[in-house]
Amino acid sequence: MKNNSRNEAVDVMVSMHQPEEATLKKYVIGFVGSLVLTFSAYLLTQYGAMNKPVMVIILAVLALSQFVLQLVYFLHVGKEFSPRLKLLVTIFMVMIVFILVAGSIWIMNNLNGRMMTHSNMVKYMNSQDGL
Amino acid sequence: MMHIFNLMASFWLGRLSLKALPPNPIQWFGASLIILVPGMIAVLLTVTKRWKWLYKEWITTQDPKKIGVMYILVAIGMLLRGGADVALIKTQQALSVGASHGILSASHFQQIVTAHGTIMIFFVAMGLMFGIINLIVPLQIGSRDVAFPFLNATSFWLFFFGMVLVNASLVLGDFAATGWLAYPPLSELRYSPTVGVDYWIWSLQIAGVGSLLAAINFIVTILKMRVKGMNFMKMPMFVWSVLGSMLLVAFAFPILTATLTLLALDRNLGMHFFTSGAGGNMMMYVNLIWAWGHPEVYILILPAFGVFSEVVATYSKKRLFGYTSMVWAIAAIVLLSFIVWLHHFFTMGAGSDVNAFFGIMTMIIAIPTGVKLFNWLFTMYRGKIRLDSPMLWFIGFVVIFTIGGMAGVLMAVPPIDFQLHNSLFLVAHFHMMIVGGVVFADFAAITYWFPKIFGFKLNETLGRWVFWLWLVGFLMSFIPLYILGFMGATRRLDHYSASLGWQQLFIVSGIGAALIGAGVGVQLLQFAYSIYKRKDNRDKTGDPWDGRSLEWSLPSPVPFYNFARLPEVSSRDAFWEAKKSRLKDRRKYEDIEIPKNTPLAFMIAALAFIFAFTVVWHIWWLAVIALLSIITLIIVRSMDEQTDYILKASEVEKLDSLYLKGAKL
C-alpha cells in the first residue's frame, strides 16, 4: 500500500483540490454575506413595522439564505469529486429535519386545536359523577 | 449523629441503600441468576486460565469479525433473559383468572413486560443485526476492515454495558413498569418515583449512542471502502440493505437521544417537557418517540431483507431477480419509514386529515415491501432450490410476514385501529413482523454464515428441528393473540375475569411459547453438538453453499486480515462470475495496515456505564469523575498516532498459503 510515487501524486492532487475548497475569498464572502443577512434580520425585527406573517416569511428567507451561504462558503458543501456523497447526505439531513419539524408542528397543532379548553374541561369534569 | 450519617450516606451513595435489594423470592431468583451466570463464567475463566486470552483476544480487539461474534453472543444471552421473561408473562396470563391472581404482583408483571420489550428490541434484535453486519459487510465489499475500527469497538462495548445496566436493575432497585416506550406522565417522577425509569432511560441512552456511532461507521465503510470496481449497482443486496438501515439509524437515533434526555431532564432537574402540568405536553413525547420508533422497525427489518436476498439467490442457484427494483424498494422504504410514525397513535385524537395522511402513507409503504417479497419468489421460480435450513427460515418468514403484514395494513385504517389499538391483536402483529421477519432472518444468517466465521458447519438435522419447533410454537403462540385481541384483550394484561372465557386461548398461547422455548433449547444443543463434532463438519473449500458474493472466495475461517490480496470486481455476484471464468490470478501481495489492540474502547464504555449507573442512583460525585475520565481517555487516544501496525507483504503471502492449505491459526 505504501507506494511513494502514488502518494506524491495524491499530495499534488489534494493540494490542487484544497484551494478550491477553502480560500480567503470564500471566507470573506461568507462572513460579509452573513453579517449583512444577520443585521437585516435584526434591524427589521427591531425597527420594522410590518405585520407578523410577512415578518415571519422575511425572517425565514433571511435565515435560510444565511444557512445556504454558510453551507457553501464555510462548510464547502458541493465541492467534491463525484459521487457527491457529502452533498447527498446533507440533502437527506435537510429532508429528515423538515419532515420531523414540520410534521411534529402539524400533528401537535392539530391535536392542540382539538383539545378542550380549560374552562370546558372543568365544566365537563364537574358534570361527571365522582369528580 | 444519625442525621449526619444519613447526610454522608446520601452524598456518597445517593439513593442507593440496602432497600434496593430485591423484595420477593421470584426477584431474588432473578437477581441470583444475574450474579451467578457471570460468576460461573469468571470461575470457568480462572480454572482454564483464560483471563489473559479474554483480554488479548476479545476485550482489546479491533477486529470486526470478533466484535461481531461478541454482539451475537450477548444477543443470545439476552434472548434467554427475554425468554425467561416470556415464561413468567405466559404463566401469569394462563393462571391469573377470576379469583386467582397468578404468581406475580401487578407492578412486578409490568416491570417484566417492560424489560421483555426493551431487551428483545435493543439487545437481541439490534445485537443480532449489528453482529451480522460486523461479520459480513467488510467481507462482502472486499474490505479489510471497517472505516473506524476503534469507534466500532467502542460501539460494541457501549451496547454491552447498556445490556449490563438493564440487568443490574434486577439486583439493585427495580425496572420501569411503564411499557417499553415509557410514556409520560406515567414515566414522570411523580408517578414513577423509583429508579426503574432511570435505568430504562440510561441503558437505552448508552446503547443508543453505541448504535449511532456504529451506524456512522458502517455508512462510511460502505460508501468509501468498497473494493475497486464495485460501484453502487454492483454491491451485494445485503450491503444495500445495511446501507439503508444504517442511514435510518444515523438519522433516527438522535431523536431517541434527544427524547430520552428530555425525559431525564424532567425527572432530574424539574423541567416541564412532558409533565401533566406547568406547560408540559405529554403528547409531544409520544410524537417524538415514534418519530424514532417507526424508523427503528425498518432499521431491524431491512438487514433481514438483505439476508434473505442472499440466502434465496444462493439456495436457488440463480441471480437475484429484479436487483434494481430491490434497490429502489430499499430507497423508498428508507424515505417512507420517516413519514408514517403517527400510525402508532391514531387514537391520540388528531383530526381525520392527519390520520388519513398517515394511514395512506402506511398503506403505501407496504408496496415496496411487497415488491421485495415477489422478487424473492421470482428468484426461486425455476431455480435449483435446496431446502436447507436457511431456506426453511425463509419460507417460514414468507408465511408469517405475510400474515403479520396484512394485519398491519388492516390497522393502517384509522377507524379499525381505534378498535385494535393496544390490544393483543397489535401484539400479535408486531411479533409476527419482528420475530417472523427479523429473528428468523438472523437465524438464517447465523446458519448460512457460520462456516465462514468458524470454519465448520452447524448440524443440519438439529437445525431443522429448531426451525419446526419455532414455526409451530410461534404460530400456536400468536394466532390465539389475534383472536384474543378481537375479543378485547389488551396488551400488558396481568389479570382478567373468568367470565370472558379467554383462559383456554391464553393457555394455548403459553404452550406455543413453551415450544419456542424448546426450540431455543435445541438451538443451544445444536451449537454445542456442532462444536463437539466440528472435525466432521469442517468447511475445507471456503465455499460450502456454492455462494455468489466475495466472502465465499475467502478461506474459512476468514483470516484476521480478511483479504490477502484485494479482489477485483467487474460484475454483481462477483465470486460467482469469478468461479465461472477461471482467469489466471495476477494480483500481487502488498503490505497491510492492521489496527493495534487497545483496551481504551472497553474502558471508555465501562466509564460510560459507571456514569449512567451513578446518575440513576444520584451519586453525583462519581458521575462527574466518570465523565471527566471519559474526556481524558478520548484525549489520550487522540494523542496516539501509532494506532496501526504493518503486516509485510511477504508475511501476508506466507500466511495466505498456510490458510489455503487449511491450517487453523
Added chain:
Amino acid sequence: MSEAAGELKITNELIAKYDKDTKTVFGFWVYLMTDCVLFASLFAVFAVLRHNTYGGPTAQNLFSLPYVMLETMALLTSSFTAGLALLSAQRKRLKHTLFWFGVTFTLGLTFLVLELAEFSRFVAQGDSWRRSGFLSSYFTLVGTHGLHITIGLIWMIVMMVFILKRGLNDTTLKRIRMLSLFWHFLDVVWIFIFTIVYLFGVLGV
C-alpha cells in the same frame, strides 16, 4: 485540473486513494448531520412548547435583542476566524494558525460567558427551567448549543497543544479541518436559534 498537475492524470485509482484519505472527514460530516437531527428534535419541542408559559414570562418579556446580537456577532466572527485558522494551517503557517485559533477561542469563550450570564440573570429573577414548559425548552435548546460550544472550546485547547507538539503534519491538518467544520456547524445552528428563538420570540410569533 490535469494541466496543473503536470503529467499526472486524475484516475479512478487516485480518486479512490483521495477518498480513503478523506474518509475520516466524511465520517465526521455524517456525524454533524446526525447532530442536526438532534437539534431538529429540540427545535420541534421548542416550537410546540413556545407558548406554554404557564403564567411565567413570555419570550417578549424575557429577551433583549441587542444583547443577543452581541452574542451572535461574537460567534459569527469566531466562525470566520476558525476558517482563517484552517487556511493558515493549509499553508503550513504554524504561528498564524495558533494565532487564529487563539482569536477563535477568545470569541467563543466570550459567546459562552455572555450566554451563561443571560442564563443566570433569568434564573436569578425566578425564571429558571422549572418555571414553565416554554422555559424548559428554551434552556434545553440554547443550553445544548452552549454545551457543544464548550466541547468545541475544549477541543480547541487540545488542538493547540497538539499543533505545538506535533507541528502541522497530515494528521493535524485532518483534525483542524474537522474542528473548523464543527465550529462552522455550531454557527449554522445558531442562525436558527437566533431566528426562531429570539427574533420570532420577540415578535411573539
